[in-house]
Amino acid sequence: MEIIKGAWSSLTGFWNWFLAQITAPSWDNYFYWLIGISVLVYTLEILNPWRKNQPRIRKDFFLDAFYMFFNYFFFYMIGFAAIAFAGEQLTLEISRKIGLGDLWFVHLNNLPIWAQLLIYFIIIDFTHYLVHRMLHKIPWLWSFHKVHHSVKEMGFAAHLRYHWMENVVYKSFSYFPLAIIGGFNLEFVFIVHIIQTTIGHLNHANIDINYGPLKYIFNNPAMHIWHHSKELPEGKSGVNFGISLSIWDYIFKTSHIPHTGRDIDLGFEQVDSYPKTFLGQLLEPFKNK
Numbered sequence: 001m002e003i004i005k006g007a008w009s010s011l012t013g014f015w016n017w018f019l020a021q022i023t024a025p026s027w028d029n030y031f032y033w034l035i036g037i038s039v040l041v042y043t044l045e046i047l048n049p050w051r052k053n054q055p056r057i058r059k060d061f062f063l064d065a066f067y068m069f070f071n072y073f074f075f076y077m078i079g080f081a082a083i084a085f086a087g088e089q090l091t092l093e094i095s096r097k098i099g100l101g102d103l104w105f106v107h108l109n110n111l112p113i114w115a116q117l118l119i120y121f122i123i124i125d126f127t128h129y130l131v132h133r134m135l136h137k138i139p140w141l142w143s144f145h146k147v148h149h150s151v152k153e154m155g156f157a158a159h160l161r162y163h164w165m166e167n168v169v170y171k172s173f174s175y176f177p178l179a180i181i182g183g184f185n186l187e188f189v190f191i192v193h194i195i196q197t198t199i200g201h202l203n204h205a206n207i208d209i210n211y212g213p214l215k216y217i218f219n220n221p222a223m224h225i226w227h228h229s230k231e232l233p234e235g236k237s238g239v240n241f242g243i244s245l246s247i248w249d250y251i252f253k254t255s256h257i258p259h260t261g262r263d264i265d266l267g268f269e270q271v272d273s274y275p276k277t278f279l280g281q282l283l284e285p286f287k288n289k
């Protein structure tokens with residue numbers, strides 16, 4: 001009874017919070033940032049498309065738009081809070097057990113704000129690069145990550161087509177590096193989240209854009225499309241794993257752009273028989289095969 005009461009009050013609490021969020025635009029309101037970034041990148045797609053013949057409302061546009069809000073908003077707020085708390089407790093517990101206690105390896109407090117933010121961003125992005133490689137290498141993780149690779153026609157919203165389990169995997173692993181840096185500002189989490197969303201939207205966008213020499217630092221559409229290529233180099237489980245930064249792929253020799261990827265075939269083997277609906281894709285990894 002107590003559990004039901006608790007669940008109900010957290011649900012109504014969430015609902016009230018949700019209403020307050022969407023009725024009160026502000027600079028620290030992620031809902032409006034997500035809409036703003038999406039409108040901006042979609043406008044660039046319309047003004048300067050890479051694949052000129054791709055419809056503006058491409059295949060699965062609405063499916064991906066739904067994923068976008070489900071993954072980055074609803075799930076983030078409902079499920080993430082609990083998982084985040086549990087993950088944090090676990091990391092603290094482990095670090096105490098192995099004798100680290102509250103001794104942080106890196107103290108950020110004394111550095112200028114921009115340097116703190118940069119270090120935080122680089123550590124998080126490197127962790128995500130490693131997790132992404134695992135998602136391709138380990139079969140049960142790949143079965144979840146397949147949802148993201150089922151995109152057949154690329155556009156900005158494809159960025160957020162992924163199974164919610166990826167949220168759990170990425171967030172859980174992010175705690176370990178964060179456990180070794182002390183004193184970082186909680187606002188960084190929000191700022192970096194906005195930067196990641198913008199870069200991620202651009203990576204998947206149908207925009208004819210060249211980053212020049214910056215392509216060796218930032219992930220970009222010309223590079224990320226090869227990550228979604230149906231055909232991979234012999235013996236590789238994937239290429240171009242970088243999330244916001246491409247630099248890791250160049251350092252660890254996982255980069256691959258043999259020629260322009262504008263019109264390459266996307267997906268994986270048997271992608272044509274993969275479920276096409278939100279619910280079907282959500283359940284697919286849990287099926288016994």
Ligand SMILES: [Zn+2]
Nearest residue numbers: 132136145227
């Ligand atoms: Zn991938």
Ligand SMILES: [Zn+2]
Nearest residue numbers: 148159204224
């Ligand atoms: Zn992608």
